[in-house]
Amino acid sequence: MGFIVEGEDSGDVALEPPPNFSMVEEGIYRSSFPQPSHFAFLETLNLRSVIYLCPEPYPEENLEFLRSHNIRLFQFGIEGKTEPSLATLRDAIRGALKILIDVRNHPILIHCKRGKHRTGSLVGCLRKLQNWCLASVFEEYQRFAGIKSRSADLRFIETFDIIYLRQCLHSIIYQYQGYGSKKRRLLYGEESVQKPQITSI
């Protein structure tokens, strides 16, 4: 019994995702810092955007990868070694969440350096917005952080106020209160759905 293969033949190239790669939600991925050896894999995600959570400048070869695939970069620089002030961290996570939940930016990849602390904190806050119970949010954080789990991150996630974010959501946003058909869609009355404007870097 034969079958028809549609689409291009990708051959048997082994695809290498970055360490700590995972799908968070439909259209949302997370990982550690992608190296050039991971670009072939990342291509298959058809990314529209990247949220980068470190203060260091993006390396030229990564910028070139984004440019050549029309992927928009959103950088929110959070210090990794010294503990950032709570206000700085909160503002960065708030800003990143607004980008993250705007489906016009999907498919989107979140990454920092190792995909554990900064990425884990952002995903943890997203889960709170989705009404996950805190035990489940922590369990997921710890699965990625492993023995590097930081209690400061867990405290940050626990105390992060999602009410503010719910109140200031702007543009057309799906608020993932649930999956599938139960997704809520939040939109301003005065705005209509538009194709996203992809700007080059």
Place this chain on the structure above:
Amino acid sequence: MGFIVEGEDSGDVALEPPPNFSMVEEGIYRSSFPQPSHFAFLETLNLRSVIYLCPEPYPEENLEFLRSHNIRLFQFGIEGKTEPSLATLRDAIRGALKILIDVRNHPILIHCKRGKHRTGSLVGCLRKLQNWCLASVFEEYQRFAGIKSRSADLRFIETFDIIYLRQCLHSIIYQYQGYGSKKRRLLYGEESVQKPQITSI
């Protein structure tokens, strides 16, 4: 600035996913054994099927959850304590993979008891079918298995022959060689796409 909320109001019920819950691919989820406290969360996934990898009978309350949501159960009993023979394990994983990659069964949840070994082995074999490099497949297995990682599972994944599976794919199947638009679609020339037949348990 106000916004319009479309869809039903889910209130502020905290949703609790089963431990080790994660999205594997669009329409494919994995977890540990769901308890009744996780049913509210599982409802939001709009599951069409469950792949259950243990030999023990499915508990009555879980069966009732499936029945009331028209979810089909596919059981492939793999022993958890004693090591199953390679042939038994291989046949079970082959059978489960055929169900798993058939999009007519999606959204689908894979689970065993703790979502580490049996589920991890099945997901590992799926990743091989997707052309992931072995290091990435192992990294993902270990993220879920943690300190319970078993070298027998890693050996099984490493030696699992995906050629056989590629040759015997039947019915309408998307072979996830990649994500998004690069997904290959395999279908028999003589078959047309049909709405899946959901049979009650």
